[in-house]
Amino acid sequence: MATYVVLSQFTDQGIRTIKNSPQRASQVVEQAKSFGCEMKEIYWTLGQYDIVSIVEAPNDESLTAFGLALGSAGNIRTQTLRAFNNADFAAIIGKLS
Template identity: 45%
Template structure:
């Protein structure tokens, strides 16, 4: 399973309906589970991003979940593929 970190911003529509954000988050968790993505943590944040998500699953599950949520028009996201210390050690070991 891959780990993904998603940096999320509300769109104009999303911030207008910010009071619904916790309910949308629960719906997101349900959709993610249905599509094979596990939500490990979710934080509302201050600063450059409005939410940060940590998820685990396949590339396809992550893409399907994020595209589905993005199509609703409340958020935009940037998603990073993340590596644990053990995973990056294995990657580095492959280097010549």
């Protein structure tokens, strides 16, 4: 499974209904499963991003479909970063000449 860091910002709609955010997060955890993804962690944060999530997915396509479904609800806008752990990155570096 690939790991992704998803940075989210509330939309106007999302901030107007902020009291529902914990409940929506639980629903998103279940929704992720329908795309073959797993929400490993969800953090509400201070600063430029309102939520930071760690998601595992079998491939980019599954994560993208999940992200599109999530965005279409209208509560958040996201930026997604592909993340590599130490072993994965060492294997990538090992391919350099």
